[in-house]
Amino acid sequence: MALVAILSGAGISTDSGIPDYRGPQGLWRKDPEAEKLVTYDFYMADPEIRRRSWQMRRTSATWGAEPNAAHRAVAELERSGTPVRVLTQNVDGLHQLAGLPSRKVLELHGTARETACTRCHARAPMAEALVRVEAGETDPPCTVCGGILKSATVMFGERLDPMVLSEAMAIAKACEVFVAVGTTLQVQPAASLAGIATEHGARLIVVNAEPTPYDELAEEIVREPIGTALPVLLKRFAASPDTDTPTPG
Missing domain, CATH: 3.30.1600.10 (SIR2/SIRT2 'Small Domain')
Known part of the structure; x- marks a missing residue:
């Protein structure tokens, strides 16, 4: 899958x-x-x-703060059976509060x-x-x-945890779909994960209100509000209950 x-x-x-x-x-x-x-x-x-x-x-x-529709959509995708890994620049813990297992969330900038x-x-x-x-x-x-x-x-002037970054890079290299959502893709090294994913053959989808430096690499760009756009987008990748494989996008 x-x-x-x-x-x-x-x-x-x-x-x-x-x-x-x-x-x-x-x-x-x-x-x-x-x-x-x-x-x-x-x-x-x-x-x-x-x-x-x-x-x-x-x-x-x-x-x-409580998880919103976008956080819940990510957790629902994981519950559908689709392999999901979240690499988050956020420190708020809302992905986990939405029901995503902690082991499937890499907090790039800490908590x-x-x-x-x-x-x-x-x-x-x-x-x-x-x-x-x-x-x-x-x-x-x-x-x-x-x-x-x-x-x-991780404060400005501090390095990311090298083990967390290494694991994030491995996920970027291994994934088939890479969705960058709600990020300007300007803060390195986290932003570079989008480029690493495309270099290794992943489909890049950018969901963000403003243009990003990686838009030209994206197969799809979504400018709609994240709370409504992401749930619709992720349903395309949910595993089918009949075939246990992702629904074609």
Whole structure:
């Protein structure tokens, strides 16, 4: 059966109330200073940046967000029997909340739902740190070693986990269909996965409101709203209950 790889970016979660970063209403366009809050060097050097970062985490739209129709469509495709792997640039965990098994989701940029110590690398639920922030700790240190604590996301200036990236590249090389949805395909090395997939014979489908650098490689480009377009698109790749093979696109 054809392996379908789905690279998801911020655009897939906007219908869940989580703003994107680089779109017309994106966070970085509205407040360029906000980018410092998720830049490693600024974060490590400046306690005030860390204080503001913790307040941003505390009030993040992620905590009240629910999976939308696009997330559910991906989970439904997997339940149909079609081999699916999600390579996500998002840190919100909504693919898993929609019912996609965690082992089938590669979080390229980490997760906002955990913390990581910058010294001893201990991980813990983000909720525990946020309780401490609510209680008055403006810059809560690691409870294990006292080191500087951050979210378990890949900040600007940090490298992606090489094992995660290696696995993502293997999936891109092995898939027969590569769907890039809600991503500008501008952030490397994640964006390069689309090119790797096409180099190895995959059909590239881009679902995004704005043009991307990889559009010319795409077999199909969809500019319709993701919440309605993706469920329709993915039904073409769902396994038929009678034949246990994907329905032809």
